[in-house]
Amino acid sequence: MASLFVDYLARRLPLVEQALAGSAGAPLADAPVASDLANYLYAPLGHFTASGGKRVRPVLALLGAEAVGGRAEDALSCAVAVELFQSAALIHDDIADKSELRRGEPCLYRTAGVGLATNAGDLALTRVFEVILDDEKLDDGRKARVLAEVVRMERHTLEGQALDLGWVRDARWNVTPEDYTYMVDSKTAWYTVASPLALGALAAGSSDETVKGLVEVGRLAGLAFQIQDDLLNLVGNAEAQGKDFRSDITEGKRTLAVVWALAHLPEEGRSELVGILESHTTDARSLGRAVELIERGGGIEHCRDLARHHTEKAKEAARTLAQGGHVTVEARDLLCSMADFFVERAS
DSSP states (O other), X not given: OHHHHHHHHHHHHHXXXXXXXXXXXXXXXXXXXXXXXXXXXXXXXXXXXXXXXXXXXXXHHHHHHHHTTOOGGGGHHHHHHHHHHHHHXXXXXXXXXXXXXXXXXXXXXXXXXXXXXXXXXXHHHHHHXXXXXXXXXXXXXXXXXXXXXXXXXXXXHHHHHHXXXXXXXXXXXXXXXXXXXXXXXXXXXXXXXXXXXXXXXHHTTOOHHHHHHHHHHHHHXXXXXXXXXXXXXXXXXXXXXXXXXXXXXXXTOOOHHHHHHHHHSOHHHHHHHXXXXXXXXXXXXXXXXXXXXXXHTTHHHHHHHHHHHHHHHHHHHHHHHHXXXXXXXXXXXXXXXXXXXXXXXXX
16 A cells, blocks of 8 residues: 555655755855855755655645645645755754764764754755745745744644753653653654645645644654654664664663653663663664663564554544545545555665
């Protein structure tokens, strides 16, 4: 079933790539320092955005528009805005996590410096709003609704990021599965799936009721996406992930697998796992031991079961939308395929 969405991604990717060309913008004036501005600000963001991955998020904005009877072109500015927000989030996230590689290359802050990388991320956030405001296909009413959703997406993401970073800073190990769910719902589900679908539907003039339904599909599928992402980091293909493999353990992240295991391991195992997580080790044997403990505590199995549960709930929500006439039958099938894709992917 996931192949349906994979085919849709392939068909819509050229449209997204074309729209992203030049999305970083250019100097505001043709001044003598324009070349410096290009070198220090616009080119770094342009290169970072151009090196993006599957473009799932911007393509979902196009799907949101088509799902409600609109055209993919109606949501192109939303697609670009979502990808620019992704650029900003990743640039800033790499700085916060002190990461080494992003998309197979040294992180931007490592090549440009923390100051210029931060500035490039801030430019991306500014461009999120500019590309929508400059979209002549959207009337003022649609622009206002789209921009309100963008703000909601950004606030949710910031809340999730604050929890993710704060729990690590304060060495919090009393995080519950419910806490984790709130964190990843905010940090990942909204900007990865729910808001892109909603933005596309809003750009196409959809009703609030339909947008609400698409958000529900997106949040459920987004939770499954993040849980699968956490699993791949622990027990996925090490060669495909390179230096990122098991980096969540090195960074001491409170993933659901860890939180669940800590709640179900005996005290000795719990203390050992916390010790490894707090050591920020990169030693392969220690990382492997942590995975053994997580598995012993039931974290891996629980995550697999929950990812599938959220996927089935997302598909159920998509079918309900179609039954009510809010989305097309073709969109229903694509949304169901999308949910399957998120938990079947290997990278």
